[in-house]
Amino acid sequence: MWQPNKLEEERLEKVRRLEERGVATYPARVERTHTTAAAVAAFESLEEHNADAASALRVTVCGRIRRVNLKGKVSFMHIEDGTGRVQLFLRINELGEATYSLVKEGLIDMDDFVQASGTMMRTRAGEVSVLVDELKLLSKSLSPLPVIKQAVQDDGSVVEFGEFSDPESRYRQRYADLAVNRDVREVFIKRAQIIRAIRHFFDSEGFLEVETPILQPLYGGASARPFVTHHNQLHQDLYLRISFELYLKRLLVGGYDAVYEIGRDFRNEGVSWKHNPEFTMAEFYKAYIDYNDVMDITERLLLCVAEEVLGGTTFTYQGDEIDLKAPWPRITVREAIKAETGIDYMAHPDAESLEAAIGESGESVAPGQTWGKLIEHLLGKFVEPKLIQPTFIIDYPRDISPFAKAVEYDDVHVERFEFYIAGMEMGNAFTELNDPRDQEARFIEMAQWYRTGDDDETPLDEDYLRAMRFGMPPNGGWGMGVDRLVMLLTDRRSIRDVLLFPHLREQK
RNA sequence: GGCCGUGUGGCGCAAUGGUAGCGCAGCUGACUUUUAAUCAGUUGGUUGUAGGUUCGAAUCCUACCACGGUCACCA
Structure with missing residues (x-):
């Protein structure tokens, strides 16, 4: 039985507030025109030849919100789909007060799935973005995912801050592991x-x-x-x-x-x-x-x-x-074991004498094994780890x-x-x-x-x-x-x- | 199965017998080109579970649970 924690209670409250305003929290219909990768690629290829055409490019992209930066009357988000990420540039001017307030009040926040429509642009900092004039909630996330922030270094490498690394949680909740850890x-x-x-x-x-x-x-x-x-x-x-x-x-x-x-x-x-x-x-x-x-x-x-x-x-x-x-x-079992242990098992043609020879070399093996099993043991213990x-x-x-x-x-x-x-x-x-x-x-x-x-x-x-x-x-x-x-x-x-x-x- | 280690807010970590703290996330507020945004304020923990020792336990002891490592097992 699910016992919502504090963060989850807050999200449930947000769902309630959204539904009060008549916002569908899990709608059935989606109108995606571009994957995030396709939207960015389409913009970049147009941009090379014709800046006007590029900025007239209209897309509808969908994905999970992975970063939110609220800045007053303008906000930024990154959404991620299976192909990558794209930034959403949300401005009260284009989005209108009603929708913008959903963002501003945090009713649409981290980990939610959204659909964003708008025209492609490049921000002053140079990032390809969607200037959003329509934003639709596709699926509300009730349990927040672990937070991992990323910084892109000058050399293009990505540094991550914060991690979801506990092996047990990662394996038991692989969905969260996958959602959060791109690698x-x-x-x-x-x-x-x-x-x-x-x-x-x-x-x-x-x-x-x-x-x-x-x-x-x-x-x-x-x-x-x-x-x-x-x-x-x-x-x-x-x-x-x-x-x-x-x-x-x-x-x-x-x-x-x-x-x-x-x-x-x-x-x-x-x-x-x-x-x-x-x-x-x-x-x-x-x-x-x-x-x-x-x-x-x-x-x-x-x-x-x-x-x-x-x-x-x-x-x-x-x-x-x-x-x-x-x-x-291609090395025979016999040569390989001889090289690593000095034991030539052909000189010890039965289990008893081979077991004795192993014993002389200071090793102990479980008694009563067959000759072949003993050889297998030697192989696994002394040869296998060396075969890089x-x-x-x-x-x-x-x-x-x-x-x-x-x-x-x-x-x-x-x-x-x-x-x-x-x-x-x-x-x-x-x-x-x-x-x-x-x-x-x-x-x-x-x-x-x-x-x-x-x-x-x-x-x-x-x-x-x-x-x-x-x-x-x-x-x-x-x-x-x-x-x-x-x-x-x-x-x-x-x-x-x-x-x-x-x-x-x-x-x- | 044996031995060793680990288990502390959602995530990552601190506190070695004396008031459980920090970062991120969250919440409140400010900000119309940010990108680990920033600034001010702030909520949240029966310390894996059950016992025990002690005036006092996250800390020491016992058992159990889970995970990791290692050995055993495993062509």
């Missing part, structure tokens, strides 16, 4: 550009965009705990997908050579600066290629997105200068990679890579396993290894095996965390800063 709005514009660029890339490479089930009778394709839900009429438990993998590969059986999907995955796990329970994933699968080709595609994709969104291949992330220029180094420039880490242990094809003449490694940028795992890919007998054996192996752990069980998907038995072309598959790419390209340190409504604990 936040820009992050999400860039996010949309990034996703569009990813689509462009795959479309232009001949991939088919598809949509596969989010509600699944069986989850799989990754090692993660799922969310469970229930279909009432069918009396059936369903899982929110943790990956797209198994459905997309079924489509290769169906005869598409190359498919991709961009969508939401759900993982019932801890939240952190790089984990949100729901996040956006891009995956693709392409027939007749292997993981070497997938690495080439990865390089091309990221370069293409960076070119389209940033206009270049280098950018700064949290102080690090990052260059996406290909080729990126884009890097492929290749050839993973088999027991943590149930959907990847074995490296030839090597029974412990599979053709899998992850790519890292700025110390963050960005994505994961393999030469996909397409032998149904091997796949079935892997499912069973996984079940044995992880039954004790019970958490990240990989359920055996009979229908997936049935699909594979019809014949699946050799193919390369790939997945990337889109939110993390957005973090990189917008220089944000937390995934919450690139999600409009990040998950927060319920407020009691």
